[in-house]
Amino acid sequence: MTSQTTVDAADETPDAPSTPGPAKGLRGHPWLTLFSVAIGVMMVALDGTIVAIANPAIAKDLGTSMAGVQWITNGYLLALAVALITAGKLGDRFGHRQTFLIGIAGFALASGAIGFSGSVSLVVTFRVLQGLFGALLMPAALGLLRATFPAEKLNMAIGIWGMVIGASTAAGPIVGGLLVEHVSWQSVFFINVPVGVVALVFGLVILKDHRAKNAPRSFDIAGIVLLSGAMFSLILAIIKTGDGWSWSEGKTWGLIGLSLVCFVAFAICETKVREPLIPLAMFKSVPLSAGTVLMVLMAIAFMGGIFFVTFYLQGVHGLSAVDSGLHLLPLTAMMIIASPVAGLLITKFGPRVPLVGGMLATAAAMFGMSTLEADTGTVTMSFWFGLLGLGLAPVMVGATEVIVGNAPLELSGVAGGLQQSAMQVGGALGTAVLGAVMASRVSNDLPGNWADAKLPPLSPDQLDQAASAIQLGAAPVPPNVPKPVAEQITTVAHDTFMSGMGLACTVAGIVAVVAAFVAILTKAGSNTEAGAASVHI
Incomplete structure (x- = not known):
């Protein structure tokens, strides 16, 4: 060429x-x-x-x-x-x-x-x-x-x-x-x-x-792998805490620990390769x-x-x-x-x-x-x-x-x-x-806001589903709910969001x-x- x-x-x-x-x-x-x-x-x-x-x-x-x-x-x-x-x-x-x-x-x-x-x-x-x-x-x-x-x-x-x-x-x-x-x-x-x-x-x-x-x-193939693994593990841990994982869980800190190990190994590796x-x-x-x-x-x-x-x-x-x-x-x-x-x-x-x-x-x-x-x-x-x-x-x-x-x-x-x-x-x-x-x-505010509005109690699974919808700005209004109740649910959802x-x-x-x-x-x-x-x- x-x-x-x-x-x-x-x-x-x-x-x-x-x-x-x-x-x-x-x-x-x-x-x-x-x-x-x-x-x-x-x-x-x-x-x-x-x-x-x-x-x-x-x-x-x-x-x-x-x-x-x-x-x-x-x-x-x-x-x-x-x-x-x-x-x-x-x-x-x-x-x-x-x-x-x-x-x-x-x-x-x-x-x-x-x-x-x-x-x-x-x-x-x-x-x-x-x-x-x-x-x-x-x-x-x-x-x-x-x-x-x-x-x-x-x-x-x-x-x-x-x-x-x-x-x-x-x-x-x-x-x-x-x-x-x-x-x-x-x-x-x-x-x-x-x-x-x-x-x-x-x-x-x-x-x-x-x-x-x-x-x-x-x-630097080793560097590419280590840096990729470090960032992926860190971001995955953070995202999963917003999707059901707890900060106190071992798997959360396991990923964070893996990320730190990869970062340290990456830094060491970068000092060794040509x-x-x-x-x-x-x-x-x-x-x-x-x-x-x-x-x-x-x-x-x-x-x-x-x-x-x-x-x-x-x-x-x-x-x-x-x-x-x-x-x-x-x-x-x-x-x-x-x-x-x-x-x-x-x-x-x-x-x-x-x-x-x-x-x-x-x-x-x-x-x-x-x-x-x-x-x-x-x-x-x-x-x-x-x-x-x-x-x-x-x-x-x-x-x-x-x-x-x-x-x-x-x-x-x-x-x-x-x-x-x-x-x-x-x-x-x-x-x-x-x-x-x-x-x-x-997740922390929804149960109290829901109870304060005197809405029908929700099971833990229902609260989780409602919280997932509210995080996206949506109001979890079930079908065929009376209008006053729907308005209350919408108000609670928006205030919580x-x-x-x-x-x-x-x-x-x-x-x-x-x-x-x-x-x-x-x-x-x-x-x-x-x-x-x-x-x-």
């Missing part, structure tokens, strides 16, 4: 150009490359939240519990998180163009398969495949940008790249609402097929292959470490908090999927408006102040959302949603520069994978941890405050402007 020959020659020639030269024609043109990768990145980022608005419809159609719905989200996020760093190394080793195109094709095919799935187990299975293929294209996109753009324009390109991710993440609920209400929940996944075809065509025509000169030549999955020396950089932790904490607060908002809008307020998405428009609009402004501020003043301010605004928004009631009006909701978008924008835009800019140049793919992996791990932890918080509060959601949002706000302190340790990377020099074309 021509691209292979070009890259190999560059690797062997010490005088290969250190910065991208002027683009000739379509292939390798910087701005067309940005446009091409943005289509793929948009598809993956959108899918992280577009499914949130479809969760109630999926749960109703497939008859699943809160844990089942969580796995539809977490299966995708976990697969992304586990595979992103490995995918970054694949791009560094075999070429970012190839991994990007394979990721696009696989993501589109897995999306179509989900639309034809008739059970939760199949949906989760194909969501995992979606995540694996999505992991291939995310760090490859960043690697292509760093290789294609001249040094003086790289910051601008990374800022736009971050803005696309942020805007797509925020736009998910609106797009999902339109599709769910006017077509079906399956259409949320089918839409990725034509978008994937467009992205694939653009990629084949425009993208030019690039590989780092000092890219890794082997893969080319580790995550070179631990990277974390000697305090800003890089702080940026990674910041991404995890931000995603816990954002993804965990927004997970319940869709159930609140549709279940408690009784809004349609489209109206739910429209109620989240302030969040989307503020992220789109604030992202380029945040990019300018970060370029001029550095990332520290915008990131700290963004996380404090996020914390304020989450604390505000914890005060929402079953009858809260649109204006109040819009204010808190808009403030959340304002707070998230600088973090979405700035964290990429902090992590990638402070990483060694030859590990650009690994750093890109680390940044996205941190976000996906945080998203999975957010839905799992806050889901467990919600489940615990609902709001108590759980309030606690979950409070926890998310506390996490955001911690993230603001972590953001103090960030600074602009010394490698960002020299990013292009690491890639020989």
Whole structure:
């Protein structure tokens, strides 16, 4: 192949150009490359939240519990998180163009398969495949940008790249609402097929292959297995506590213990192998470490908090999927408006102040959302949603520069994978941890609220079934119940749900405050402007 020959020659020639030269024609043109990768990145980022608005419809159609719905989200996020760093190394080793195109094709095919799935187990299975293929294209996109753009324009390109991710993440609920209400929940996944075809065509025509000169030549299989096992065990333990397991049970702590053992073994393994999955020396950089932790904490607060908002809008307020998405428009609009402004501020003043301010605004928004009631009006909701978008924008835009800019140049793919992996791990932890918080509060409050309303007593099994419905914002009203009794049950269900959601949002706000302190340790990377020099074309 021509691209292979070009890259190999560059690797062997010490005088290969250190910065991208002027683009000739379509292939390798910087701005067309940005446009091409943005289509793929948009598809993956959108899918992280577009499914949130479809969760109630999926749960109703497939008859699943809160844990089942969580796995539809977490299966995708976990697969992304586990595979992103490995995918970054694949791009560094075999070429970012190839991994990007394979990721696009696989993501589109897995999306179509989900639309034809008739059970939760199949949906989760194909969501995992979606995540694996999505992991291939995310760090490859960043690697292509760093290789294609001249040094003086790289910051601008990374800022736009971050803005696309942020805007797509925020736009998910609106797009999902339109599709769910006017077509079906399956259409949320089918839409990725034509978008994937467009992205694939653009990629084949425009993208030019690039590989780092000092890219890794082997893969840390033991590291991949240990890190995957550690994260899977931890998330499974947390999710199961929200689906019937107790924190006092041996099997819960057995999984947590297994996770800790795997994490420790992973850390030891990384110090022994020649080319580790995550070179631990990277974390000697305090800003890089702080940026990674910041991404995890931000995603816990954002993804965990927004997970319940869709159930609140549709279940408690009784809004349609489209109206739910429209109620989240302030969040989307503020992220789109604030992202380029945040990019300018970060370029001029550095990332520290915008990131700290963004996380404090996020914390304020989450604390505000914890005060929402079953009858809260649109204006109040819009204010808190808009403030959340304002707070998230600088973090979405700035964290990429902090992590990638402070990483060694030859590990650009690994750093890109680390940044996205941190976000996906945080998203999975957010839905799992806050889901467990919600489940615990609902289970604790429901018996007392039910008794105080003088409703007919329920057996333990009936209480469990009612709690499962309430966690999804639904009122467990049996058929043929007199209207006054149905209204009482609905009031109890909504009050109990709001108590759980309030606690979950409070926890998310506390996490955001911690993230603001972590953001103090960030600074602009010394490698960002020299990013292009690491890639020989």
